[in-house]
Amino acid sequence: xxxxxxxxxxxxxxxxxxxxxxxxxxxxxxxxxxxxxxxxxxxxxxxxxxxxxxxxxxxxxxxxxxxxxxxxxxxxxxxxxxxxxxxxxxxxxxxxxxxxxxxxxxxxxxxxxxxxxxxxxxxxxxxxxxxxxxxxxxxxxxxxxxxxxxxxxxxxxxxxxxxxxxxxxxxxxxxxxxxxxxxxxxxxxxxxxxxxxxxxxxxxxxxxxxxxxxxxxxxxxxxxxxxxxxxxxxxxxxxxxxxxxxxxxxxxxxxxxxxxxxxxxxxxxxxxxxxxxxxxxxxxxxxxxxxxxxxxxxxxxxxxxxxxxxxxxxxxxxxxxxxxxxxxxxxxxxxxxxxxxxxxxxxxxxxxxxxxxxxxxxxxxxxxxxxxxxxxxxxxxxxxxxxxxxxxxxxxxxxxxxxxxxxxxxxxxxxxxxxxxxxxxxxxxxxxxxxxxxxxxxxxxxxxxxxxxxxxx
Amino acid sequence: xxxxxxxxxxxxxxxxxxxxxxxxxxxxxxxxxxxxxxxxxxxxxxxxxxxxxxxxxxxxxxxxxxxxxxxxxxxxxxxxxxxxxxxxxxxxxxxxxxxxxxxxxxxxxxxxxxxxxxxxxxxxxxxxxxxxxxxxxxxxxxxxxxxxxxxxxxxxxxxxxxxxxxxxxxxxxxxxxxxxxxxxxxxxxxxxxxxxxxxxxxxxxxxxxxxxxxxxxxxxxxxxxxxxxxxxxxxxxxxxxxxxxxxxxxxxxxxxxxxxxxxxxxxxxxxxxxxxxxxxxxxxxxxxxxxxxxxxxxxxxxxxxxxxxxxxxxxxxxxxxxxxxxxxxxxxxxxxxxxxxxxxxxxxxxxxxxxxxxxxxxxxxxxxxxxxxxxxxxxxxxxxxxxxxxxxxxxxxxxxxxxxxxxxxxxxxxxxxxxxxxxxxxxxxxxxxxxxxxxxxxxxxxxxxxxxxxxxx
Numbered sequence: 001x002x003x004x005x006x007x008x009x010x011x012x013x014x015x016x017x018x019x020x021x022x023x024x025x026x027x028x029x030x031x032x033x034x035x036x037x038x039x040x041x042x043x044x045x046x047x048x049x050x051x052x053x054x055x056x057x058x059x060x061x062x063x064x065x066x067x068x069x070x071x072x073x074x075x076x077x078x079x080x081x082x083x084x085x086x087x088x089x090x091x092x093x094x095x096x097x098x099x100x101x102x103x104x105x106x107x108x109x110x111x112x113x114x115x116x117x118x119x120x121x122x123x124x125x126x127x128x129x130x131x132x133x134x135x136x137x138x139x140x141x142x143x144x145x146x147x148x149x150x151x152x153x154x155x156x157x158x159x160x161x162x163x164x165x166x167x168x169x170x171x172x173x174x175x176x177x178x179x180x181x182x183x184x185x186x187x188x189x190x191x192x193x194x195x196x197x198x199x200x201x202x203x204x205x206x207x208x209x210x211x212x213x214x215x216x217x218x219x220x221x222x223x224x225x226x227x228x229x230x231x232x233x234x235x236x237x238x239x240x241x242x243x244x245x246x247x248x249x250x251x252x253x254x255x256x257x258x259x260x261x262x263x264x265x266x267x268x269x270x271x272x273x274x275x276x277x278x279x280x281x282x283x284x285x286x287x288x289x290x291x292x293x294x295x296x297x298x299x300x301x302x303x304x305x306x307x308x309x310x311x312x313x314x315x316x317x318x319x320x321x322x323x324x325x326x327x328x329x330x331x332x333x334x335x336x337x338x339x340x341x342x343x344x345x346x347x348x349x350x351x352x353x354x355x356x357x358x359x360x361x362x363x364x365x366x367x368x369x370x371x372x373x374x375x376x377x378x379x380x381x382x383x384x385x386x387x388x389x390x391x392x393x394x395x396x397x398x399x400x401x402x403x404x405x406x407x408x409x410x411x412x413x414x415x416x417x418x419x420x421x422x423x424x425x426x427x428x429x430x431x432x433x434x435x436x437x438x439x440x441x442x443x444x445x446x447x448x449x450x451x452x453x454x455x456x457x
Numbered sequence: 458x459x460x461x462x463x464x465x466x467x468x469x470x471x472x473x474x475x476x477x478x479x480x481x482x483x484x485x486x487x488x489x490x491x492x493x494x495x496x497x498x499x500x501x502x503x504x505x506x507x508x509x510x511x512x513x514x515x516x517x518x519x520x521x522x523x524x525x526x527x528x529x530x531x532x533x534x535x536x537x538x539x540x541x542x543x544x545x546x547x548x549x550x551x552x553x554x555x556x557x558x559x560x561x562x563x564x565x566x567x568x569x570x571x572x573x574x575x576x577x578x579x580x581x582x583x584x585x586x587x588x589x590x591x592x593x594x595x596x597x598x599x600x601x602x603x604x605x606x607x608x609x610x611x612x613x614x615x616x617x618x619x620x621x622x623x624x625x626x627x628x629x630x631x632x633x634x635x636x637x638x639x640x641x642x643x644x645x646x647x648x649x650x651x652x653x654x655x656x657x658x659x660x661x662x663x664x665x666x667x668x669x670x671x672x673x674x675x676x677x678x679x680x681x682x683x684x685x686x687x688x689x690x691x692x693x694x695x696x697x698x699x700x701x702x703x704x705x706x707x708x709x710x711x712x713x714x715x716x717x718x719x720x721x722x723x724x725x726x727x728x729x730x731x732x733x734x735x736x737x738x739x740x741x742x743x744x745x746x747x748x749x750x751x752x753x754x755x756x757x758x759x760x761x762x763x764x765x766x767x768x769x770x771x772x773x774x775x776x777x778x779x780x781x782x783x784x785x786x787x788x789x790x791x792x793x794x795x796x797x798x799x800x801x802x803x804x805x806x807x808x809x810x811x812x813x814x815x816x817x818x819x820x821x822x823x824x825x826x827x828x829x830x831x832x833x834x835x836x837x838x839x840x841x842x843x844x845x846x847x848x849x850x851x852x853x854x855x856x857x858x859x860x861x862x863x864x865x866x867x868x869x870x871x872x873x874x875x876x877x878x879x880x881x882x883x884x885x886x887x888x889x890x891x892x893x894x895x896x897x898x899x900x901x902x903x904x905x906x907x908x909x910x911x912x913x914x
Contacts, residue, residue, distance in 0.1 A: 040605040093705070096875040127672075152591070153697055177636070214578035222680060223610070248524075415524050448612040449613060
C-alpha cells in the first residue's frame with residue numbers, strides 16, 4: 001500500500017502494511033521513533049516501537065535511509081498528525097551503509113547535493129521540487145487536452161532549426177577519431193546514418209506549425225537543446241519546453257491562452273501539493289505561496305514595448321543599461337516593470353530587428369507581433385508571436401536573417417496551402433518550476449542537469 | 458469556437474461562427490456543399506450554401522484545403538448528421554493553391570503521403586492516427602499520475618547507457634571537419650562542451666531507478682534513440698518510450714501493473730476516440746475495434762519461457778527457427794503463442810544469457826526474472842524485469858557483459874544505500890500506437906519519422 005493512500009483512506013484501529021524508508025530513527029532505552037516515508041506523499045508516518053518487538057535491538061540500530069517493511073496498527077497520536085503506527089513487526093528490506101552521504105549531521109547545502117544528484121531526490125527539498133515538477137507537467141497536459149489540443153511529438157533529430165544551427169549539437173554515427181572526408185576535404189556525411197549532417201533540436205515550432213494547420217490547436221512538450229557555453233543560474237544545455245501553436249489565433253488570442261494556461265497550472269499545483277508548497281514557502285522562498293495565489297487572482301497587464309520604454313525612461317532610477325526603443329529590455333527593466341504593475345505583464349510589439357524571422361511584421365514595418373510575458377520575481381516566462389504569413393515579407397526576413405530557405409521549403413509551403421493567421425508561444429519548463437518552487441538555480445529543478453563541463457550520471 | 462464544442466453544445470437554430478478548412482467543395486448551379494473541418498474533431502460539418510450568398514461565385518471556386526471563416530445557423534439535415542450549417546457569410550482566410558498535393562483524385566497511398574509528411578496530418582487517416590497518439594499519451598500520464606507515480610525527466614544527453622553505447626548517437630560541439638586530437642591521436646574531448654564524450658540516450662532506466670529509490674513509483678516518458686541501421690516496418694532511430702520503475706515490486710507485481718496500465722490506455726482511447734477507431738477499423742485494420750475491446754476484457758496469460766518452448770516444440774508446425782530452451786523466441790513463435798492462448802501472454806523467466814545485465818538472476822542461476830508481454834497481432838509490446846540487487850551477482854553480470862562499471866558507480870551505490878527489490882518495464886510508444894490504430898509501418902505513426910538515410914523536414 002502507498003503511504004499517500006493510508007493518509008487518504010485509513011483510520012485509527014486499521015491494520016496496515018507498508019514498505020518504504022527510514023528518514024530518521026531515534027531510539028531510547030525501551031522504545032523508539034522512526035520517521036517513515038515512501039515517497040508517494042511528502043508527509044512521514046511516525047512509527048513508535050517498543051521493546052515488545054522481538055527484534056527491538058536490531059530495529060534500534062536501523063540507520064537512516066534503510067528500506068524497511070512494517071506491519072502494524074494505526075493508533076492515536078499525541079503529535080501533529082492524526083495517528084501514528086504501532087508496529088507488530090519491522091523488517092529490514094535493504095540496509096543503508098554507514099557511509100551514506102545524506103546521513104551527515106546538519107542540513108546539506110544544495111551545492112553539495114548537486115554532487116550526489118542520484119541521492120538528492122530523497123531529501124525533503126527535492127521531494128518537494130520533483131513532485132511539483134511532475135504535477136506541473138501533468139497540469140500542462142490536462143490544460144491543453146481539455147481544451148481540444150493535440151499533443152504532437154515533433155522530431156528531436158533535425159536538419160534545420162528555427163533558431164539557427166550555431167546553437168545546436170551535432171549528432172553523428174561517424175567515427176570521430178577518423179571522420180571520413182570527400183575529395184574537397186569536407187566531412188563526407190553520406191557515410192553518416194542519415195546521409196547528411198544532423199542536429200538535435202532547439203525548438204519544435206516549425207514542425208508544430210505544420211500540425212496546427214491540420215489540428216487547429218496543438219502543443220509540444222519535450223526536451224530541447226542549446227550549446228550555449230554559459231554557466232549561469234538560468235542556463236542549461238538540456239531543458240524541456242512546451243510549444244503550443246494555434247491556427248486562427250492572433251496576438252490577443254494568444255495572450256488569453258497564455259494567461260489562462262499559467263493560472264491553471266499554478267492553481268493545480270497549489271491544490272495538489274499544498275504541503276510541498278508550504279515547505280518551499282518556509283525553507284526556499286518566503287512568501288512563495290502568497291506569490292502564487294496572487295498570480296491566480298491577478299489580471300495580467302498588457303502593454304507595448306514602446307509603453308514599457310516610456311515607463312522605464314520616466315522612472316526615477318539609475319539604469320545599468322539605458323532603456324531604448326530599438327533594443328531588448330534588460331533584467332533590471334523586467335524587474336522594474338513587474339514591480340511597477342505588481343502583476344504579470346505582457347509586453348507586445350517589439351522592434352522586429354531584435355526578434356525572430358518568423359514573427360509577423362506589424363504595419364509600421366518597425367515592430368513585430370511578438371509578446372513576452374514578464375512575471376514578478378521570475379522575469380520572462382513565455383515568449384510568443386503571431387507568425388508571418390505574407391510570403392514576400394517572410395522571404396525578406398529570411399534573407400535578412402541568413403536563414404537557409406532551401407531546407408524549410410516545406411515550412412514556407414504551409415503559407416500556400418490553406419495557410420491562415422496563427423500564433424504560438426514557447427515556455428521553458430524549468431523556468432516555470434523555478435517560479436513554482438522558489439528555487440534559484442536551474443541545476444536544482446532538473447533531475448540530472450547538463451551544463452557546460454558537467455554531464456555527470 | 459472549436460467544431461468539437463459545436464457538436465457537444467449547439468442545437469438546431471443556434472447561430473455559430475467557425476474557422477477551419479475545406480475538405481471538399483461540390484458546387485452546383487444554384488447551391489453547393491462544403492465539407493468543413495477544423496481538426497478539433499474527426500467529424501466534418503456540412504455547409505449548404507446557395508446563391509443567396511453575396512459572394513456565391515467566389516465560394517463555388519474555393520478549393521479543397523482552403524482556410525475559411527463561416528458564420529451561419531445550424532439547421533436540420535437530411536444527411537447522416539443531426540444538423541448542417543446554413544451560412545450567412547463565407548470568407549476566404551487563406552487560399553489553397555492549385556498545386557496542392559492532396560488535391561489529387563483518388564486515395565493517396567501511405568507511401569506517397571510519407572513524402573509530404575508536413576501535409577499528411579490533414580488527411581482522415583492521419584487525423585485519426587495522430588489524435589489517437591495524443592490521447593494514448595494522455596492516458597498513460599493519467600494512469601500513472603492517478604496511481605501515485607512521479608513523472609521524471611531523465612536526461613537525454615548521457616555518458617553511459619544501460620543498453621550499451623554501440624547503439625548510441627554521439628553528440629558534439631566539435632568541428633567535425635577538424636576534430637581536435639591529443640598527442641596520442643585520440644579525440645580531445647576536453648575541448649567538447651561537456652569536456653568528455655557524450656551520447657544521446659537509448660534508455661532512462663538507470664536514472665529512473667535512482668528516482669524509484671526516492672519516490673517508490675516513477676515513470677519516464679520521453680524520446681529515445683538507437684543507431685540501428687535497419688530499414689524495417691518496426692524500426693525507427695528516434696522513438697518515444699515509457700519506462701516505469703517501482704520499488705518494493707517483484708515480477709508478479711510488475712505484471713499486474715503492465716496489465717492494468719495497458720487496459721486503461723486501450724479503454725481510454727476506445728472511449729475518447731470512437732469515431733477515429735471506427736475509421737481505422739474500416740479503412741486500416743478490419744476487426745480493430747473488436748481486437749481492442751477483447752483486450753480490455755481479457756485475462757492476460759502468464760507462462761515461463763520454458764513453458765512457451767514446450768508449447769512450441771509440441772506444435773504441429775514447421776518452424777523457420779527451431780524453438781530452443783536457451784534462445785530468444787522468434788516472431789513466428791510470438792505469433793503462435795498469442796494465437797494458442799488467444800489472449801495477451803506474459804512470458805517470464807528467460808535464459809539470463811540472452812537478457813540484459815541488470816535483470817535479476819533467478820535461484821537456478823540459468824534464468825532471470827525478465828518478462829515480455831506478447832500481444833495478439835502486435836508481438837512484443839513491453840519488456841521488463843525485476844532488477845538485480847545482489848552486488849556480487851551484479852558485478853559478475855557487469856563483467857560478463859563488458860559494461861564499464863566505473864561510469865555507473867552511482868547506480869551500483871543504489872544497492873548500498875537502502876536498496877530494495879524493485880522492478881520496471883519499458884514500452885515503445887510507437888508499438889502501442891501501431892497496435893491501437895492497426896497501422897503497419899512505424900513511419901506512419903510518427904509525425905516526422907527518422908530512419909536510416911531519411912531525416913526529412
